[in-house]
Amino acid sequence: xxxxxxxxxxxxxxxxxxxxxxxxxxxxxxxxxxxxxxxxxxxxxxxxxxxxxxxxxxxxxxxxxxxxxxxxxxxxxxxxxxxxxxxxxxxxxxxxxxxxxxxxxxxxxxxxxxxxxxxxxxxxxxxxxxxxxxxxxxxxxxxxxxxxxxxxxxxxxxxxxxxxxxxxxxxxxxxxxxxxxxxxxxxxxxxxxxxxxxxxxxxxxxxxxxxxxxxxxxxxxxxxxxxxxxxxxxxxxxxxxxxxxxxxxxxxxxxx
Amino acid sequence: xxxxxxxxxxxxxxxxxxxxxxxxxxxxxxxxxxxxxxxxxxxxxxxxxxxxxxxxxxxxxxxxxxxxxxxxxxxxxxxxxxxxxxxxxxxxxxxxxxxxxxxxxxxxxxxxxxxxxxxxxxxxxxxxxxxxxxxxxxxxxxxxxxxxxxxxxxxxxxxxxxxxxxxxxxxxxxxxxxxxxxxxxxxxxxxxxxxxxxxxxxxxxxxxxxxxxxxxxxxxxxxxxxxxxxxxxxxxxxxxxxxxxxxxxxxxxxxxxxxxxxxxxxxxxxxxxxxxxxxxxxxxxxxxxxxxxxxxxxxxxxxxxxxxxxxxxxxxxxxxxxxxxxxxxxxxxxxxxxxxxxxxxxxxxxxxxxxxxxxxxxxxxxxxxxxx
Numbered sequence: 099x100x101x102x103x104x105x106x107x108x109x110x111x112x113x114x115x116x117x118x119x120x121x122x123x124x125x126x127x128x129x130x131x132x133x134x135x136x137x138x139x140x141x142x143x144x145x146x147x148x149x150x151x152x153x154x155x156x157x158x159x160x161x162x163x164x165x166x167x168x169x170x171x172x173x174x175x176x177x178x179x180x181x182x183x184x185x186x187x188x189x190x191x192x193x194x195x196x197x198x199x200x201x202x203x204x205x206x207x208x209x210x211x212x213x214x215x216x217x218x219x220x221x222x223x224x225x226x227x228x229x230x231x232x233x234x235x236x237x238x239x240x241x242x243x244x245x246x247x248x249x250x251x252x253x254x255x256x257x258x259x260x261x262x263x264x265x266x267x268x269x270x271x272x273x274x275x276x277x278x279x280x281x282x283x284x285x286x287x288x289x290x291x292x293x294x295x296x297x298x299x300x301x302x303x304x305x306x307x308x309x310x311x312x313x314x315x316x317x318x319x320x321x322x323x324x325x326x327x328x329x330x331x332x333x334x335x336x337x338x339x340x341x342x343x344x345x346x347x348x349x350x351x352x353x354x
Numbered sequence: 355x356x357x358x359x360x361x362x363x364x365x366x367x368x369x370x371x372x373x374x375x376x377x378x379x380x381x382x383x384x385x386x387x388x389x390x391x392x393x394x395x396x397x398x399x400x401x402x403x404x405x406x407x408x409x410x411x412x413x414x415x416x417x418x419x420x421x422x423x424x425x426x427x428x429x430x431x432x433x434x435x436x437x438x439x440x441x442x443x444x445x446x447x448x449x450x451x452x453x454x455x456x457x458x459x460x461x462x463x464x465x466x467x468x469x470x471x472x473x474x475x476x477x478x479x480x481x482x483x484x485x486x487x488x489x490x491x492x493x494x495x496x497x498x499x500x501x502x503x504x505x506x507x508x509x510x511x512x513x514x515x516x517x518x519x520x521x522x523x524x525x526x527x528x529x530x531x532x533x534x535x536x537x538x539x540x541x542x543x544x545x546x547x548x549x550x551x552x553x554x555x556x557x558x559x560x561x562x563x564x565x566x567x568x569x570x571x572x573x574x575x576x577x578x579x580x581x582x583x584x585x586x587x588x589x590x591x592x593x594x595x596x597x598x599x600x601x602x603x604x605x606x607x608x609x610x611x612x613x614x615x616x617x618x619x620x621x622x623x624x625x626x627x628x629x630x631x632x633x634x635x636x637x638x639x640x641x642x643x644x645x646x647x648x649x650x651x652x653x654x655x656x657x658x659x660x661x662x663x664x665x666x667x668x669x670x671x672x673x674x675x676x677x678x679x680x681x682x683x684x685x686x687x688x689x690x691x692x693x694x695x696x697x698x699x700x701x702x703x704x705x706x707x708x709x710x711x712x713x714x715x716x717x718x719x720x721x722x723x724x725x726x
Binding site: 213 | 566569570573574575576577578580581584585587588589590591592593594595596602606
């Protein structure tokens with residue numbers, strides 16, 4: 099069980115002539131909270147999209163939970179146990195909060211057309227269990243509004259939480275969060291931090307991109323820093339913070 | 355008094371009571387129409403039912419999965435030509451050596467085959483368009499619809515398959531349990547003319563289509579379709595295989611179209627390519643959009659309104675003008691298009707979600723009944 103949950107080896111991603119990622123290798127251990135930081139345009143979200151199957155890596159490969167993935171298809175990775183949220187919230191806006199989370203159950207339920215038409219016992223049981231689980235998750239992430247509120251009518255903070263609930267509904271091994279605290283105030287960030295720690299305590303590994311340095315420092319076990327598509331540092335938050343290369347990337351190098 | 359009723363009957367009871375009343379009303383509809391408006395109107399109502407089936411089928415593709423399809427009538431054509439070919443003397447006339455008597459397959463054998471074939475055509479249309487959305491998808495589906503129609507129009511040479519623009523006539527009427535629906539029947543002293551018999555057959559099929567639609571809507575599959583409609587990328591990140599589910603939506607919608615087409619061929623006894631023009635696709639799409647995309651009752655309302663409107667106009671505009679001016683100034687057909695345009699604009703301005711958008715669904719969720 100010493101095998102890391104996620105291993106990236108030499109991941110590269112080109113968009114035409116532009117190199118968004120170059121030779122990025124890292125690994126995430128089960129049970130960790132792993133942070134990914136870097137200046138704007140460093141390739142954090144690109145890396146995220148590769149890991150969650152939205153982009154296909156131009157080179158390199160990654161293995162997750164003992165399986166090697168070369169061609170990424172988002173639904174396969176979701177089924178394998180990687181769930182994600184999006185930097186600019188992508189909820190199913192015209193569906194209710196409950197339905198959003200129920201859709202997250204898709205990968206873990208089976209009912210097909212036959213089940214839908216005949217509503218046999220297995221389908222009814224599965225549906226009932228899904229609704230129960232979805233309601234638990236909505237309460238768990240702390241959505242106070244009624245569960246049949248349309249997703250678009252939730253407050254910004256609650257939409258972020260709903261995205262997390264929806265991701266958790268897929269029963270992930272790795273929860274990948276793209277700037278979960280973006281646009282949140284200090285109180286909201288603090289309760290998000292508590293939520294993420296609680297999620298980790300249930301055995302879910304967390305990977306997050308974040309700009310809020312305080313959140314990263316207080317939350318992450320390890321942090322990787324990307325700059326111009328390369329990994330320039332990795333380690334415990336304190337080490338990384340004092341790394342001259344990282345300081346240079348963020349505020350520019352001292353001119354000699 | 356209504357309060358007493360309310361206290362006795364639970365919400366579920368009331369719904370069931372309402373449904374029963376509605377069913378009785380619908381069952382009596384052909385008799386009422388016959389008595390009040392004449393037999394011709396029963397036939398018009400029969401056609402309206404076919405349109406409702408079509409609209410409900412398209413609703414799966416457009417309303418649930420959010421895939422704009424402008425060539426939907428092609429599946430109707432596939433179903434209609436399926437039965438036209440196998441249930442008419444056409445093959446006997448075109449190939450007397452191969453089919454001395456024509457095929458004359460039973461409607462009930464052709465129906466499932468036609469549904470499957472139409473579904474297959476749905477997948478055929480869906481497969482190359484998986485990456486397309488919105489306008490681009492609309493253009494490809496529009497082309498597909500036209501291709502099917504042009505094929506029907508031109509496949510009379512070098513081998514006469516569809517009899518070209520003349521169409522195929524003398525299609526066998528549908529029979530149920532050995533009773534041809536093209537005859538007048540006496541049931542328990544009640545006289546049922548052919549149009550009434552077809553009405554009940556179409557009603558049965560419409561109810562089946564409604565049942566299938568509503569079951570799909572409230573299922574894991576239906577939710578996945580709606581997820582794709584709302585945000586395809588997020589849907590795939592939730593583990594939804596968007597490719598398969600889009601193909602499924604195309605196939606299911608096409609099957610409904612195929613069924614409706616088969617019924618149409620048997621009812622009308624004659625099919626020709628001009629029944630499957632682009633205008634028909636647009637019409638069915640209008641029914642879905644005007645009624646309330648994604649809402650079964652709304653779509654039924656839209657189908658009913660738009661199928662009946664031209665007939666109402668045809669029967670009222672000319673006599674009205676004759677009475678007022680002594681001659682016909684405006685052709686009812688052009689007036690229909692004008693009214694259509696106005697109706698669409700008004701609906702889009704004031705009721706962008708359609709005349710009868712889905713609200714029931716939300717109320718249902720409120721009462722925790724989804725699990726049942």
